[in-house]
Amino acid sequence: MSSNQEKNPAIKIEVCLESVQSILEAEKGGADRVEFCSDLFEGGLTPTLGAFRTARKYTKIPMNVMIRPRGGDFCYSDLEFETMLEDVRLFKSEGANAIVFGILTSDGEIDMERSRLLIENARPLPVTFHRAFDMTRDGFVSLEKLIELGVDRVLTSGLEPTVPEGADMLCELVKRAGDRIIIMPGCGISERNFAKMKKIIGAKEYHVFLPSEIPSAMQYHPEHIYMGGVLRQSEFTLSQTNFARVGYVKGLL
Incomplete structure (x- = not known):
């Protein structure tokens, strides 16, 4: 551990990833925990139970599990919501360290009733409300609603496409949140801007x-031949978390 890390033991790094091998790499790089998803092209969906079990077998790093049944918006049908509840129960029973979700009403507000049900089913695990937060009408109103629900942390880019663009809003969210909820900036943070964003925003995660x-x-x-849709990526190149990049960011603490 570097001297910088020793000075800032409270600051945590969560790595977003979608494969068991990437979890191994994140752990090797010194990440504090991972957010385990599938299909990051869609912004992250619920991973398979098989992948979670395999990762749990080979790693000890805390794993927060994404509960998101499909890509697109965060206004879900009754069947989609029922699926989310089942996935919460399954991953909780399998040893997930926290549950990650986000659910909105059709008019861009936090869905209080459904969020409360998801949280009740997730407890005693911590819960993170993901970047569905950034799609709400008013970030400050939404923040107070999440605090009322007892959400442990909110993943947000400050209601902008990326953290650098939303830095001013993130500063204010951190200030208003205080010790009531953790504001976790995410989206667009890399080795190139991490130190700057940390200094500007002052978040703990x-x-x-x-x-x-x-x-x-x-x-x-x-x-x-392609297996995907219109936006095509190579079938013969794989995306995988880079342990050296994780370690570099940890060194900037």
């Missing part, structure tokens, strides 16, 4: 995505 590209094991490349 930060959410980062620090991947690298690695080649797949495939030697035969049929380039004319």
Whole structure:
């Protein structure tokens, strides 16, 4: 541990990732915990139970699990909400360290009733309200609602596309939150701007995505065939958390 880290033991780094190997890399790099998702192209969906079990078998790092049944908005149907409740119960029973979710009404407000049900089913685990927060009408009103619900932390980019763009709002959210809830800036934080964002915002936890590209094991490349949709990425390059990048950010504490 560097001398800088020793001076700031309260500051925590959470790494957003979508594979078991990435969890191993985050742990190796010194992350404090991970947010385990699937499909980060969609902003993060619920991971498979099999992947979670495998990760739990090979790692000891705390794993917060994303509960999000689909991409797109955060206004869910009854069946989607029922799925979320079931996933909360499943991952809680399997040893998740915290539950991550976000759910809104059609008019851009925190869905208090459904959020309360998810929290009740998650307890005694901590809960994080994710960047659905950034899609609400009024960040300060939404903050007070999450505090009323007893949410432990909110992941937010300050109601802007990225943390650097939302830095002013994040400063105010941290100030208003005080010790009532943890404000965790996330989206657009990297090695290049982490020290600056930490100094400006003054939060105690930060959410980062620090991947690298690695080649797949495939030697035969049929380039004319794609498994995805219109926005195509190579089938033969994989995204994986880079332990060295995680370690570098930890060194900036």
